[in-house]
Amino acid sequence: MDAQTRIQEENVELHREALLRTPVEHFDIAAVDTRPILAMYEQMRFTAAELSRAYRILSAGLADEDCCLFLSLAGSTSAAGCMDIYRDLVDAHLVDAIVATGASIIDMDLFEALGFRHFHRQDDLNDDQLREHEIDRIYDTYIDERDLRVCDETIQKIANGLEPGAYSSRQFIREIGRWLDNEGSEYCKKDSLIAAAYRNNVPIFCPAFSDSSAGFGLVAHQTEHPDAHVTIDSVRDFRELTTVKTSFKESALFMVGGGTPKNFIQDTVVCADLLGHPSRMHKYTVQITVADPRDGACSSSTLSEACSWGKVDRALEQMVFSEASLSVPLLASALFHQHAKDKRKPRNAAGTLSTAQNTP
Numbered sequence: 043m044d045a046q047t048r049i050q051e052e053n054v055e056l057h058r059e060a061l062l063r064t065p066v067e068h069f070d071i072a073a074v075d076t077r078p079i080l081a082m083y084e085q086m087r088f089t090a091a092e093l094s095r096a097y098r099i100l101s102a103g104l105a106d107e108d109c110c111l112f113l114s115l116a117g118s119t120s121a122a123g124c125m126d127i128y129r130d131l132v133d134a135h136l137v138d139a140i141v142a143t144g145a146s147i148i149d150m151d152l153f154e155a156l157g158f159r160h161f162h163r164q165d166d167l168n169d170d171q172l173r174e175h176e177i178d179r180i181y182d183t184y185i186d187e188r189d190l191r192v193c194d195e196t197i198q199k200i201a202n203g204l205e206p207g208a209y210s211s212r213q214f215i216r217e218i219g220r221w222l223d224n225e226g227s228e229y230c231k232k233d234s235l236i237a238a239a240y241r242n243n244v245p246i247f248c249p250a251f252s253d254s255s256a257g258f259g260l261v262a263h264q265t266e267h268p269d270a271h272v273t274i275d276s277v278r279d280f281r282e283l284t285t286v287k288t289s290f291k292e293s294a295l296f297m298v299g300g301g302t303p304k305n306f307i308q309d310t311v312v313c314a315d316l317l318g319h320p321s322r323m324h325k326y327t328v329q330i331t332v333a334d335p336r337d338g339a340c341s342s343s344t345l346s347e348a349c350s351w352g353k354v355d356r357a358l359e360q361m362v363f364s365e366a367s368l369s370v371p372l373l374a375s376a377l378f379h380q381h382a383k384d385k386r387k388p389r390n391a392a393g394t395l396s397t398a399q400n401t402p
Contacts, residue, residue, distance in 0.1 A: 077379055139246075144257070199254050
């Protein structure tokens with residue numbers, strides 16, 4: 043390497059360090075009680091009134107002793123500073139099961155559990171320049187691509203240590219939680235969402251699990267072990283999630299964004315009926331989204347539309363058309379301060395799955 047090339051590479055490294063210097067900090071729902079704000083919102087209209095009613099609906103679901111609350115996550119709110127919110131809701135027994143994108147669980151939560159961070163956008167570089175610096179962008183946040191590769195390798199390592207066979211995403215994510223609690227405990231963040239879910243027996247389902255850093259790690263694992271390897275069974279995911287749904291008399295949905303997680307959890311009602319185990323429609327339902335319903339997409343479809351499919355009861359449903367990093371902290375903080383002190387009993391949703399469903 044000549045001197046000029048070495049100097050150029052050193053300059054790139056210095057610039058990378060400057061770009062990745064201000065980490066995103068996560069909202070602390072325990073630090074502020076937003077119930078008075080939502081009480082005032084109730085007297086207002088437009089989105090303020092929607093958010094206030096969403097709080098009352100979810101609060102009623104949490105107070106219902108026969109109800110299991112599902113958190114559905116899509117989008118990048120975790121990267122934006124909401125990750126600790128979801129973890130704190132799990133630790134306070136205010137979330138009983140999670141359906142999420144692989145990106146939310148792996149590229150954001152496991153990524154930060156490994157000690158990495160998301161960063162503020164620092165410079166108005168174009169995306170070609172960011173690629174040269176090995177920096178990935180999510181709107182106004184940066185991620186170090188080199189750190190993401192470590193995330194890929196960690197998934198591969200965990201898969202390499204498991205018995206070959208077909209796992210549901212829930213089973214595999216539970217193994218990640220076990221790894222974080224044991225092997226990775228010396229250097230990993232101990233308060234990640236995956237770790238909290240593992241400790242509290244809260245199952246996490248990722249119906250499109252491979253559409254994330256997990257996919258890269260599992261491809262590497264299968265390439266390394268072509269004849270006997272771990273694979274993800276999305277049909278088992280659906281069966282297990284339906285089992286959780288039918289194990290409770292009532293259910294509540296707190297949906298952040300839409301996408302596959304939204305449809306997956308709603309479809310459990312139809313699946314249960316198909317299997318001859320009719321289940322009530324989801325009774326308490328809230329969705330936070332900025333998607334426009336006019337294109338007919340699932341992400342933006344209204345909850346009243348879901349009623350036509352037999353998925354959602356219209357009596358207690360609320361669409362909140364708001365950007366989630368604004369509304370989720372307000373709503374989650376109010377729920378936390380309303381119900382954490384009530385010491386809501388954990389529903390042990392993972393316990394509804396049989397021993398056979400907990401082994402590949």
